[in-house]
Amino acid sequence: EVQLVESGGDLVQPGGSLRLSCAVSGFTFSDFWMDWVRQAPGEGLEWVANINQDGSKKYYVDSVKGRFTVSRDNAKNSVYLQINSLRAEDTAVYYCSRQLELWGQGTKVTVSS
Amino acid sequence: DIQMTQSPSSLSASVGDRVTITCRTSQGIRNDLAWYQQKPGKAPERLIYAASSLVSGVPSRFSGSGSGTEFTLTISSLQPEDFATYSCLQWNSYPRTFGQGTKVEIK
Numbered sequence: 001e002v003q004l005v006e007s008g009g010d011l012v013q014p015g016g017s018l019r020l021s022c023a024v025s026g027f028t029f030s031d032f033w034m035d036w037v038r039q040a041p042g043e044g045l046e047w048v049a050n051i052n053q054d055g056s057k058k059y060y061v062d063s064v065k066g067r068f069t070v071s072r073d074n075a076k077n078s079v080y081l082q083i084n085s086l087r088a089e090d091t092a093v094y095y096c097s098r099q100l101e102l103w104g105q106g107t108k109v110t111v112s113s
Numbered sequence: 114d115i116q117m118t119q120s121p122s123s124l125s126a127s128v129g130d131r132v133t134i135t136c137r138t139s140q141g142i143r144n145d146l147a148w149y150q151q152k153p154g155k156a157p158e159r160l161i162y163a164a165s166s167l168v169s170g171v172p173s174r175f176s177g178s179g180s181g182t183e184f185t186l187t188i189s190s191l192q193p194e195d196f197a198t199y200s201c202l203q204w205n206s207y208p209r210t211f212g213q214g215t216k217v218e219i220k
Contacts, residue, residue: 103158
């Protein structure tokens, strides 16, 4: 069974940092691009970033460039999203996704003082 | 960035109704479009990829059409489990962009 399980979401103060993790199972992780998508409360979906199979290519939405970093560890079947300099507008549920085909259940990030 | 204009933003319909949702893009994207269904508190689920290809296991009452800049998701006969929010996504270029979503509610 294919599974994607996010973790690492938390309540953090503005300016803080978090590292989100997504552990996958049930498929050959190293064969796929992986994406991160977020959804602010009551809002639509926003694509955030993705990373190719060997980690050599990464793309970001402009609003997170320089603050977010996507990475992966194929030996651990995991993809990560390091989020720095958090702002209130980063408050959202963050989903990891296998090529925007299959999705995890999400992890909640709340930025508030 | 490619802008996505999805309409309507919400609609009320009855079980058995035919429902159509439209997504227009600010530039041509060939058929690089997918449709998702999302229920409250749950992750999105992909219904359609490549504009018109049905994901395995998705009921045949769902269909997609279009290419270039105009795309449509149709539910031929709305069922109780179809009340949800539907979103389109373009994956033709970066950044990937979603439509604003269409909430399908019970009339």
